[in-house]
Amino acid sequence: MPKVILLFCSMSGNTEEIAENIETSISHHGLEVHKFQIDMDDITVTDLLEYEAILFGTYTWGDGDIPYELEDFYDDMDDMDLTGKVVALFGSCDSMYPxxxxAIETFAKRFKERGAANVLYHLKVDLTPDQDDVKRCEKFAEDFVEQLNVFAE
Known part of the structure; x- marks a missing residue:
């Protein structure tokens, strides 16, 4: 069974809520998920090497910027080899900005540059998740588990 890490950065709690919905859904599929909040928990970019699968969540600051809490994490990815890692990205966004x-796209590009297989569409939720967004989180988690099974074969 692949080891899955779910790590995220949340300012207002929206991305944290998305992460919790995804974690619950994945757990229902029998996978153990190790969840960390980047700006709160003791987690470094090198910890990613201990996992086969990565779920990464971030909010977007302003007009597409990565949050300041993730700037060091982003820079620390420079020397990482994430070849073979299955990665999916999610986060809260604000449709007020063009x-x-x-930030999700910026990190997706970074993970790909480091060799990871970005296997899913990016789950973007406009601000606070509503009931429809919770269903989208559940579908995202199901699709992630399905892709893990494909990679495991």
């Missing part, structure tokens, strides 16, 4: 969810 670059909707830009």
């Amino acid at each position: 670059n909707y969810g830009g």
